[in-house]
Amino acid sequence: MNRRDAIARVAWVMGGTVIGANLFLTGCTRKATKNVESLFEPDIIDFLGDVADTILPPTSSPGAKEAGVGGFIPVMVRDCYPPEDQKVFVEGLGKLEDAAKAKFHRAFRKLEADERTELLTEIDKEAREHQQNKKKADLNHYFFMLKQITLLGYFTSELGATRALRYVPVPGKYIGDYPYKKGDKAWAI
Numbered sequence: 143m144n145r146r147d148a149i150a151r152v153a154w155v156m157g158g159t160v161i162g163a164n165l166f167l168t169g170c171t172r173k174a175t176k177n178v179e180s181l182f183e184p185d186i187i188d189f190l191g192d193v194a195d196t197i198l199p200p201t202s203s204p205g206a207k208e209a210g211v212g213g214f215i216p217v218m219v220r221d222c223y224p225p226e227d228q229k230v231f232v233e234g235l236g237k238l239e240d241a242a243k244a245k246f247h248r249a250f251r252k253l254e255a256d257e258r259t260e261l262l263t264e265i266d267k268e269a270r271e272h273q274q275n276k277k278k279a280d281l282n283h284y285f286f287m288l289k290q291i292t293l294l295g296y297f298t299s300e301l302g303a304t305r306a307l308r309y310v311p312v313p314g315k316y317i318g319d320y321p322y323k324k325g326d327k328a329w330a331i
Contacts, residue, residue, distance in 0.1 A: 178220045192258075193238070193250070194215065204305055211295040211299070230283075238285070241265060245261060309329075
């Protein structure tokens with residue numbers, strides 16, 4: 143199975159809760175805006191990896207940066223989001239950097255791990271409020287998109303699927319009432 147098929151299946155399984163799930167099911171065929179091309183610069187990919195690693199830090203399993211999510215994010219934004227969302231996303235990265243400087247007087251990448259977490263927690267709260275109160279015609283919040291792509295990229299990556307989830311390369315028969323113990327990892331698709 144290739145990565146695009148895996149993404150489509152994850153979107154289907156999640157019942158369309160992933161932002162833009164219909165895009166995943168119909169294929170990623172959108173044209174990129176000129177602003178999105180800047181996301182492919184190595185420094186920006188590294189920045190996106192740091193943000194993703196703050197969202198999904200390394201624990202007993204690797205973090206998002208190690209799973210390569212920083213390089214996955216620009217591809218998804220370029221290929222799967224309409225120009226309006228692409229613009230919101232790119233501008234949002236500047237807002238994230240501005241928020242770090244306003245709160246801690248330093249760039250995001252110079253913040254300590256606890257400061258990064260505190261900042262992203264505040265931005266996440268803002269994003270959730272925006273998403274809950276938005277009208278149908280309103281655009282998505284940049285952090286909401288960033289968080290969704292981070293989760294998608296991590297759990298469809300090889301590291302995420304095999305080390306953060308339980309993975310069986312050749313599954314056996316379906317057992318609907320398989321015993322579950324509290325604290326067990328979820329199964330990879």
